[in-house]
Amino acid sequence: MKHxxxxxxxxxxxxxxxxxxxxxxxxxxxxxxPIDPLSANVGQTALGSLSAEQxxxxxxxxxxxxxxxxxxxxxxxxxxxxxxxxxxxxxxxxSAIIGERLKNSLxxxxxxxxxxxxxxxxxxxxxxxxxxxxxxxxIQGYCLTISSTPVFWLALILLLIFAVWLKWVPIGLSVPIxxxxxxxxxxxxxxxxxxPALTLSITGIANICLHTREKxxxxxxxxxxxxxxxxxxxxxxxxxRHGIRNILLPxxxxxxxxxxxxxxxxxxxxxxxxxxxxxxxAVTAGLGxxxxxLLAITIISAAIVFAGNFTANVLYGVIDPRMRKGVKR
Amino acid sequence: MPLLKxxxxxxxxxxxxxxFQQTALIVVRALDLSINPGEMVAIVGSSGSGKSLLxxxxxxxxxxxxxxxGRLYYDDKPLDKKRVETLRGxxxxxxxxxxxxxxxxxxxxxxxxxxQRGKAAHQKTLSILSRYGLDEKTAERYPFELSGGMARRxxxxxxxxxxxxxxxxxxxxxxxxxxxxxxxxxxxxxxxxKDAGVLLITHDLExxxxxxxxxxxxxxxxxxxxxxxxxxxQVETLRHPYTRALWQAMPQNRFSAEDGRQPAAHxxxxxxxxxxxxxxxxxxxxxxxxxQPLRGGYVRCIRKEHYxx
Numbered sequence: 001m002k003h004x005x006x007x008x009x010x011x012x013x014x015x016x017x018x019x020x021x022x023x024x025x026x027x028x029x030x031x032x033x034p035i036d037p038l039s040a041n042v043g044q045t046a047l048g049s050l051s052a053e054q055x056x057x058x059x060x061x062x063x064x065x066x067x068x069x070x071x072x073x074x075x076x077x078x079x080x081x082x083x084x085x086x087x088x089x090x091x092x093x094x095s096a097i098i099g100e101r102l103k104n105s106l107x108x109x110x111x112x113x114x115x116x117x118x119x120x121x122x123x124x125x126x127x128x129x130x131x132x133x134x135x136x137x138x139i140q141g142y143c144l145t146i147s148s149t150p151v152f153w154l155a156l157i158l159l160l161i162f163a164v165w166l167k168w169v170p171i172g173l174s175v176p177i178x179x180x181x182x183x184x185x186x187x188x189x190x191x192x193x194x195x196p197a198l199t200l201s202i203t204g205i206a207n208i209c210l211h212t213r214e215k216x217x218x219x220x221x222x223x224x225x226x227x228x229x230x231x232x233x234x235x236x237x238x239x240x241r242h243g244i245r246n247i248l249l250p251x252x253x254x255x256x257x258x259x260x261x262x263x264x265x266x267x268x269x270x271x272x273x274x275x276x277x278x279x280x281x282a283v284t285a286g287l288g289x290x291x292x293x294l295l296a297i298t299i300i301s302a303a304i305v306f307a308g309n310f311t312a313n314v315l316y317g318v319i320d321p322r323m324r325k326g327v328k329r
Numbered sequence: 330m331p332l333l334k335x336x337x338x339x340x341x342x343x344x345x346x347x348x349f350q351q352t353a354l355i356v357v358r359a360l361d362l363s364i365n366p367g368e369m370v371a372i373v374g375s376s377g378s379g380k381s382l383l384x385x386x387x388x389x390x391x392x393x394x395x396x397x398x399g400r401l402y403y404d405d406k407p408l409d410k411k412r413v414e415t416l417r418g419x420x421x422x423x424x425x426x427x428x429x430x431x432x433x434x435x436x437x438x439x440x441x442x443x444x445q446r447g448k449a450a451h452q453k454t455l456s457i458l459s460r461y462g463l464d465e466k467t468a469e470r471y472p473f474e475l476s477g478g479m480a481r482r483x484x485x486x487x488x489x490x491x492x493x494x495x496x497x498x499x500x501x502x503x504x505x506x507x508x509x510x511x512x513x514x515x516x517x518x519x520x521x522x523k524d525a526g527v528l529l530i531t532h533d534l535e536x537x538x539x540x541x542x543x544x545x546x547x548x549x550x551x552x553x554x555x556x557x558x559x560x561x562x563q564v565e566t567l568r569h570p571y572t573r574a575l576w577q578a579m580p581q582n583r584f585s586a587e588d589g590r591q592p593a594a595h596x597x598x599x600x601x602x603x604x605x606x607x608x609x610x611x612x613x614x615x616x617x618x619x620x621q622p623l624r625g626g627y628v629r630c631i632r633k634e635h636y637x638x
Contacts (some may be wrong), residue, residue: 053351121347223429224429226385226390226430228432230423231418231420231443232414241432242435246432321471322433322471
């Protein structure tokens with residue numbers, strides 16, 4: 001227990017350091033970008049009609065001419081207090097936008113993450129247990145094809161088939177059009193999330209499936225599986241008794257570590273499905289020079305990805321007896 | 330009536346030498362032995378000579394690219410793949426080499442009773458463990474918490490759990506100090522005393538001599554001699570020039586090694602496999618050499634009269 005607390009503290013410290021680094025790098029990149037706070041916030045035409053005094057006033061307000069370090073410290077101070085600034089494009093507090101967008105994205109990503117994890121693991125077991133069989137070849141073929149398919153293209157194809165031709169699911173957005181926010185049910189949200197989530201998970205499956213297959217083949221070639229065979233165990237029983245036990249941990253770890261990929265994929269998928277999530281907001285913010293929003297999204301995504309990896313690490317320590325008990329001795 | 334009889338067993342592997350050229354690498358060429366109930370028989374050969382394959386062949390668990398020929402009899406009836414599937418893990422058990430044969434993420438107890446549920450299984454596991462001097466905490470341990478000697482005894486426990494009639498022990502002693510090794514072999518002797526047949530696969534001739542009833546010597550894919558353990562008391566009672574050279578090489582004897590080395594698996598001279606190193610080899614040795622009885626044992630040597638003292 002004492003070890004676990006130490007482990008968590010150490011990792012939290014690491015997370016703070018990482019976020020600091022991410023913040024510094026992002027801030028540095030943005031400050032060398034050609035975004036001019038005045039023309040971005042006031043607009044090019046309005047800027048032309050302003051007097052020199054007005055411009056000087058605005059420049060002082062936006063901190064033009066101040067050294068980057070001063071600007072960074074000012075921004076970071078506010079950020080830590082919870083004030084992420086006001087979004088240029090949405091004219092709302094950044095924290096409010098992120099809260100709303102994150103809710104949408106989390107539904108989408110959780111669905112995709114669970115689907116890809118469970119399906120990928122099952123397919124990987126089928127392929128690995130019967131290596132060289134027709135099922136194995138089909139599953140491998142699927143995985144390799146999907147891995148080499150761009151996710152946005154796949155999203156377009158699925159959108160075409162299921163939303164345009166078959167009309168099973170809505171074509172985009174996260175809620176029905178023309179319905180009051182209060183009347184939107186969870187089922188409505190689910191119906192809108194299902195196709196983007198499916199698209200995301202289809203690509204996620206390949207990763208976890210190929211990994212599981214490889215691990216299971218290793219296990220099936222191990223000495224202890226040979227011994228199980230010598231004891232008269234059939235393949236099915238061996239997979240259930242020894243296979244799953246030995247591949248579940250690495251699979252869980254990989255799945256938690258793959259949050260970053262799902263996150264990256266969600267940006268493209270949200271764009272295709274016009275799904276108002278964090279990914280779409282990131283694209284909008286980037287294209288629209290919305291600096292406060294872009295900065296905040298970067299920090300939040302880094303935190304989420306780190307949290308995924310962190311969870312994987314903690315789970316390993318808690319579940320694997322070799323790590324759990326190894327410390328005690 | 331022997332419990333297990335192996336006649337002219339050969340084992341080969343399909344191998345790709347060039348991109349699409351397949352050849353068969355014959356690792357075991359002619360292996361003969363038999364085990365009676367209540368008897369402990371050792372098959373002795375140098376490390377990496379393919380002895381372990383015998384265990385896998387008997388149990389029908391050779392890898393997919395291996396094939397075997399020859400005859401196996403268990404209880405005087407042919408032991409084919411179908412029959413061994415019903416017997417392995419019950420009447421015929423394997424005691425593997427070491428800790429890697431235990432699932433690293435499963436507690437020892439569950440590996441001994443192999444997933445049988447209920448109090449009876451648990452009680453039986455504990456009583457077997459205590460027979461081998463292991464306390465009940467061992468059942469709750471994971472393999473990484475066991476020492477090498479404890480892991481060996483856990484593996485033996487898993488073998489005796491099903492009350493087998495034939496025990497095949499594949500190198501059960503390497504890495505153990507001499508007392509621990511003797512104790513482990515003592516456990517096999519106890520099984521033989523309960524009328525099980527025990528086949529010990531080992532490279533340790535001295536240990537085999539001390540603990541087994543009969544010793545079969547394996548050289549470059551052939552069994553070349555079958556001797557009683559006491560035949561190793563002096564060199565004159567041994568039947569094959571290689572076995573005699575082995576005797577000379579033992580530390581308590583002359584401790585002197587012969588020149589040359591065992592030919593690799595892909596080299597197969599005409600006639601006697603040992604002829605290139607044999608001091609007494611003659612033109613006669615170029616023909617194929619039968620495995621013949623001699624003084625209560627067997628020998629694969631055409632000049633056996635030469636050694637019939």
